[in-house]
Amino acid sequence: MPAPSDPPARTGGDRCPGAVRLHPADDGALARVRLPGGLLTNRQAEALARLSDELGDGHLDLTSRGNVQLRGLPEACGGELGSRLHEAGLLPSERHDRVRNVAASPLCGLDGPAPADVQAWSRALDQLLCANPDITKLSGRFLFGLDDGRGDIAALAPDVTLIATDDGHALLSYAATGSCLRIPAAHAPRAAVLAAEWFLDERRRTGSTAWRIAELPAGQRPRLDVLGQRLTAEGIAAEPAQSAPQPGVPTAPGLVPGPGGRTALSVTAPLGRLSTGQWRQLYETAIAGTGELRVTPWRGVVVPGLPADAAPARLAALAEAGLVTSADSAWHRAGACAGRPGCAKSLADVRADAAACLARSAPGQPLPVYWSGCERRCGRPGGGRWVDVLATGDGYRIAIRDNTTETARVTVPAADLAGAVATARTTTR
Known part of the structure; x- marks a missing residue:
């Protein structure tokens, strides 16, 4: 199929938010x-x-x-x-x-x-x-x-x-x-x-x-x-x-063994969102390592430099706090925009619907998935194939997308979301 959309024609100013331009x-x-x-x-x-x-x-x-x-x-x-x-x-x-x-x-x-x-x-x-x-x-x-x-x-x-x-x-x-x-x-x-x-x-x-x-x-x-x-x-x-090397894969959650008897922890924020309690647990964990955090473009955090013998218990504590700590989790590589009630343009409470769907999903689903409340798809993944779950006001439209094509489109009510998303995430062609 042809590209789902052409590059946007910019007719106004850049309204991208900042730290002081809210x-x-x-x-x-x-x-x-x-x-x-x-x-x-x-x-x-x-x-x-x-x-x-x-x-x-x-x-x-x-x-x-x-x-x-x-x-x-x-x-x-x-x-x-x-x-x-x-x-x-x-x-x-x-x-x-x-x-x-x-x-x-x-x-x-x-x-x-x-x-x-x-x-x-x-x-x-x-x-x-x-x-x-x-x-x-x-x-x-x-x-x-x-x-x-x-x-x-x-x-x-x-x-x-x-x-x-x-x-x-x-x-x-x-x-x-x-x-x-x-x-x-x-x-x-x-x-x-x-x-x-x-x-x-x-x-x-x-x-x-x-x-x-x-x-x-x-x-x-x-x-x-x-x-x-x-x-x-x-x-x-x-x-x-010559052309650049082939693209690689994102950082996966889990233990990352390194040199010098040190291990890093890699975790993901569920749907890209953390409470300040979860965030505090991360930076308090960092004190036992190098004292720094590395926020990833895959809505995760890496905590470097923990002693190797202490790292598994630290990772288990972060899992207990609700962070994604394994690539086998259905929550791995799953994201969502803000949705209702935070965004006036959203047609659904996509975070609530996504959470309900993922809670019923089996682990180990290979394709990333992203829920969007409207056609703008704010925060959608960049690069590679992903499952696009788009609110329509009357259910969700599900498709597999990349930068140029859209395939396997189907529209389902919110009640049938879990099965349809799982099918799309395990599609290999």
Whole structure:
């Protein structure tokens, strides 16, 4: 079948929420706190919990970019929220707040040696973004992806993608597709910024209103050969390379054994949402490790560096608290938008319907699934095949989608959802 929808024609301004530019919702204002590379110290995580309890609804939502959202906020709290986030080191520049979308391989260095430290890349890239006044013209949806070579972040097709290689270099591409440029790894963060600037230049030249690379017609996409010339002029050696490696798989929940007798814990938030109690248990667990958390683009959290002998009990405690700790769980790779009553556009309480469906589902279902309350499909998965469960006002329409096609469409009432979703999730063709 043809593509279910064409890239959107952008006719208005970018309304993507930020930490101080709040988005009005039916359950109060919403703030999105960018976490470049998904990196948080336990003290920063504690600050987010306090903000949610004191200003919000007592929950934290994890996004498909590895960021955190606070909901149920008073409309006039932007000043206080921004000030407290700045004090916690979570808002280094208000002007650059919404362009700090940086995803990085969350297991980098935790399950063995990596070709490059992409977490260090993300910190350096964030500093460069915040020091660049022109980069604020990027949309709040433009994504930088830093992949340590395993292909997990490349699978998200970030607008600017950097993939570390074993020879001290990195592959730079747009949307992780087609040809690449081979550059020294030491220059990777600066090259990412130059690639984003080249996108902005091309958008201005063509008069495009696109927010993302994939929204540009093929003839208007920035040419890598010209980007290579610009990089070389800036002192970054760049040469054409073969296509990037095949996309990899997301981080799965469970124990992640690593070097030096240390083990990381990987968990997922049920439907992407955690109570502050569950969140506190995570950052208190982090104190026994490196004292940091890594929020993943798959609505999960990695807790690095726990002693190997203590890790299983710590993981069991997180499972007892209601987090997803096994890839065999039906809740693994299952997500949902906010739905009713928080979103006025939603046609159903999708979280309640999704929870009821998953509670009746068998474990070990291979395809991801995402419930959406309307055609906008906010927060839907990026890259790969997934089961789309869309509220219609008279039940749900279920289909298997990827970036270009939609198949196996069927509409069922909410009461029959569990069986239909299970059938779709186990479809292999």
